[in-house]
Amino acid sequence: MRNLKGLQDFVSVSTVHWRMGKESWHFEKDQNSDEDPLFNAKFLYELYRKVDPNYEENGRVVTVPLLWDKKTNMVVSNESADIIRMFNSAFDDVGALQGDYYSEALRTEIDAMNDRFYHSINNGVYRCGFAKSQEAYNQTYEELFDALDYLEIYLKDKHYLVGNQLTEADIRLFVTLIRFDAVYYSHFKCNKKQLRDYPEIWRYLRELYAKPEFVETINFYHIKYHYYESHPSLNPSGIVPIGPEIDFSL
């Protein structure tokens, strides 16, 4: 959304290091990860604590993304759904690119699409991966692949989810689909099918990935190394699989 709306000069990005250890996300200059340019903080929790010194003691998890206001030194939001919604319109009067990805006319449909896929797909892969019982895993797995089966049929003759145009719903689904074959299929045991086995979903995903605003945000090294190195309960050796070889070209 930041790229689509041309907000690069309004909102800078600092990329945390891919490895999320015991102290959660940290800043470290490495392959495309950054130091904290504002406070030179080592850990992301230091920023959370600037706003609430008892942040973690209050039972909350240090997560990314984190939208930070440099002027007031405050967290604006750490909820990606809210952040993309803000980016869609908040800078429209001060020079953002045109384009409304959550237009009034399509709002009801976009909301319905987000609801349908958040639970079953976006969060579904996590619920599979971190399921605490065989029963919970089985049920989540069925929900996930039922949703993908539905999506496969739904996408026939369509380039976008809603209104024949790019909307917030596509952006939200993209971030999960793009990780699916590389990570969720094996690391989170979502292995009924790969997305490459779904012709329509695979085409849809590659069409989005071909857009410069999308492809610029993707770093497969970070994606793979993050998951496989950050969840010792799922992958105790921390070894990152080399494959699969994925060709996203159209």
Ligand SMILES: N[C@@H](CCC(=O)N[C@@H](CS)C(=O)NCC(=O)O)C(=O)O
């Ligand atoms: N509701 C948040 C959830 C953010 C979230 O869970 N982010 C993950 C990375 S994608 C995280 O930082 N997890 C930290 C952890 O698992 O300790 C959002 O979508 O923005």
